[in-house]
Amino acid sequence: MTDTNSSKIGKLVPDIVVSRLPLYLRTLTRLQEEGKEVTSSQELATRLGFSSAQIRKDLSHFGEFGKQGTGYHIAFLKDQLKTILNLDMMWDVALIGVGDLGHALANYGRFTRKGFRIAALFDSDPKKIGTIVNGVTVQAVDGMIDTIRQKGIRIAILAVPVNVAQKTAEKLVEAGVRAILNYAPITLTVPAEVKVQNIDPIAHLQKMTYYCKR
Amino acid sequence: MTDTNSSKIGKLVPDIVVSRLPLYLRTLTRLQEEGKEVTSSQELATRLGFSSAQIRKDLSHFGEFGKQGTGYHIAFLKDQLKTILNLDMMWDVALIGVGDLGHALANYGRFTRKGFRIAALFDSDPKKIGTIVNGVTVQAVDGMIDTIRQKGIRIAILAVPVNVAQKTAEKLVEAGVRAILNYAPITLTVPAEVKVQNIDPIAHLQKMTYYCKR
């Protein structure tokens, strides 16, 4: 088995496995920062709170990246994971909604460092349109579809009020967006080929209070 | 079976079921805003993209909330879910790290509306200490443990730089915090009785680019 650039033919990789790859990547980067060059499924497992078997199984969906007796060369495995996740390129991202949250996201330096460039900002508030945030001019939502199409943007971050989130998502889909990171507390309805990931701090807090009896 | 205030005795509710309860709550609130008084597992399922069987099974862990032929009374089910999730009270929350993200979170009105009051703000930057954000004075991280203990705060939102996140989490645990919403891109190591939920937008984006071949 030498196919390391894509998943094994005929086998679909479970979504939950894909979810863990960014965590592996993150952990490898940290290990590297600590000066390590080689790691093992056991070390990764300890760091992440997973089992070592799970890590080996997950990676086995994509190829063979380790050496028996030695483990994994960190720089090599990082590169492989980046390739698998299509992170060997810079992705342009549209950010819709430049309120407090949108503002914080537009200024979040980690996006750029990790290969996600905020290439366009949109808002519907006339007071915000035309202002410059982190070097990018805020545009009217009215022209959003054209701009996103023209720039070929495939990823959007949705930070608009919940009452306009679904409508805005539909515009994004029309504009050709394939992935939406949704901060609005609502389940978006989009075509199956469009990926949505939701971030809702309230939902996370509410889950934890379940365990906080008092 | 009339035990509606807690899970069935002797049966532990799977964590993944607990994760979905806040989404049910959110959807019920939306249905209510649309003027509905009654709903069904099928309607909830369609809204959420789940199966109706899953919704009925999830709810069955906690009691019987519906009526055959009719469905669920929305206000009643909402109340029950709130009780199950310990949301029938106001929770004090400490927010650590008042950078761009922390600032946005401190100003996020939805926390208060959903029963989470930002009761204390902490930062280590002398320029921020003493400033007031959304009516709360930013305090030095130095006195954090005492303040959290004194106020009996059980929930913390961690929005500090990644390099101090683990150290800060340990202080929070020492102060008696039982639940941490972690925005730093690192897997925190905490005692088993402390719940951690992670929010990492980069991880979400990286998951989606896996499916964005190009």
Added chain:
DNA sequence: TAGATTGTTAATCGATTAACAATC
């Protein structure tokens, strides 16, 4: 009553883990 929908059971499906031969 007839139609609708629940709560639950059993079957199915999928993910995790334990164990180990292979081999560095």
Added chain:
DNA sequence: TAGATTGTTAATCGATTAACAATC
């Protein structure tokens, strides 16, 4: 070689779904 660790298989574990009796 001896020790360590991989990749994979098979077993286990757990979650989801289909189906339906109960009943509103």
